[in-house]
Amino acid sequence: GVAGIAAASVGGLPGTGAGGETKDNTTALAAAPDAVEPVAANNAFNTQLDALDADARDFGSRASRTQERIDLKVRQAAEKKKREEEAIRKEAMRPKFALPVKLHRLSARFGQSGVNWMSVHTGIDFPVFSGTPVMAATDGTVRTQLNSAYGNMVIVTAPDGTETWYCHLSSAKIRSGSVKAGEVIAYSGDSGNSTGPHLHFEVRPGGGYAIDPLAWLRSHGLDPTS
Ligand SMILES: [Zn+2]
Known part of the structure; x- marks a missing residue:
């Protein structure tokens, strides 16, 4: 206990040879709290490590989700580009002229004259x-x-x-x-x-x-x- 250590310290004060013993006791006195503290410190450190580990896992998980979102965006952008290129290709391929009706036959031609027209047929x-x-x-x-x-x-x-x-x-x-x-x-x-x-x-x-x-x-x- 504290009383014992105090007694030993007091006892050691006058003596020459006891100086070492005093130092030993001081060391022992200093060592006593240390003997307890490493456990607490280790526990605290372990808790910190656990927290870091959890953070790292959480970060990893978030990073993975972020990567998934990036992948999705890249994929969506690629699909959009593909659709746009397809639309451009289709537009280029699309006929720009068409017959006005499906029937391939005429009953009157351009420039014909007749009783139905004022001068000549304009279509x-x-x-x-x-x-x-x-x-x-x-x-x-x-x-x-x-x-x-x-x-x-x-x-x-x-x-x-x-x-x-x-x-x-x-x-x-x-x-x-x-x-x-x-x-x-x-x-x-x-x-x-x-x-x-x-x-x-x-x-x-x-x-x-x-x-x-x-x-x-x-x-x-x-x-x-x-
Ligand atoms: Zn006509």
């Missing part, structure tokens, strides 16, 4: 039943018009300014906005100055004079006669 006629789907010949923007001669009309203006006219329609399916070549824009009919159901189709570069739609279609790789 080509497809002999189709009323209600036949009519497709946009080009990409472009749509507008509609009602004309006493042409009846119900849809006009598509291509990016280069070329207008294609679709006339004597029974109804328009698309009245405004943009369309792609081949998209159904209207249904054929017999409206206006018409002698029976058919589609009258015109091509007007820059919205000006009508040119021969047959030559124009053929120049774009399409033939409405075969």
Whole structure:
């Protein structure tokens, strides 16, 4: 106990040879708390290590989840890029011109003169039943018009300014906005100055004079006669 150590220290003070003993006792006195403290320190240290270990595991787990999120983002970005490239490829492959109806037959050609026309025929006629789907010949923007001669009309203006006219329609399916070549824009009919159901189709570069739609279609790789 403390009393014993104190006695030994006091006893050792006067003696010369006892100095060593005093030092020993001092060492012993100093060592006594140390003997307890390492256990506590070790426990504390172990607790710290455990905490560090837990932190490391937690960090590892978080790092792993972070990596998974990064992988997912990389994968999603790659898939998005692939979809965009596919869309560009499809757009490049897509036909930019289309025949206005599926029927490959004409009942009247451009430049013909006849009792039905004021001067000469300014378009080509497809002999189709009323209600036949009519497709946009080009990409472009749509507008509609009602004309006493042409009846119900849809006009598509291509990016280069070329207008294609679709006339004597029974109804328009698309009245405004943009369309792609081949998209159904209207249904054929017999409206206006018409002698029976058919589609009258015109091509007007820059919205000006009508040119021969047959030559124009053929120049774009399409033939409405075969
Ligand atoms: Zn016509």
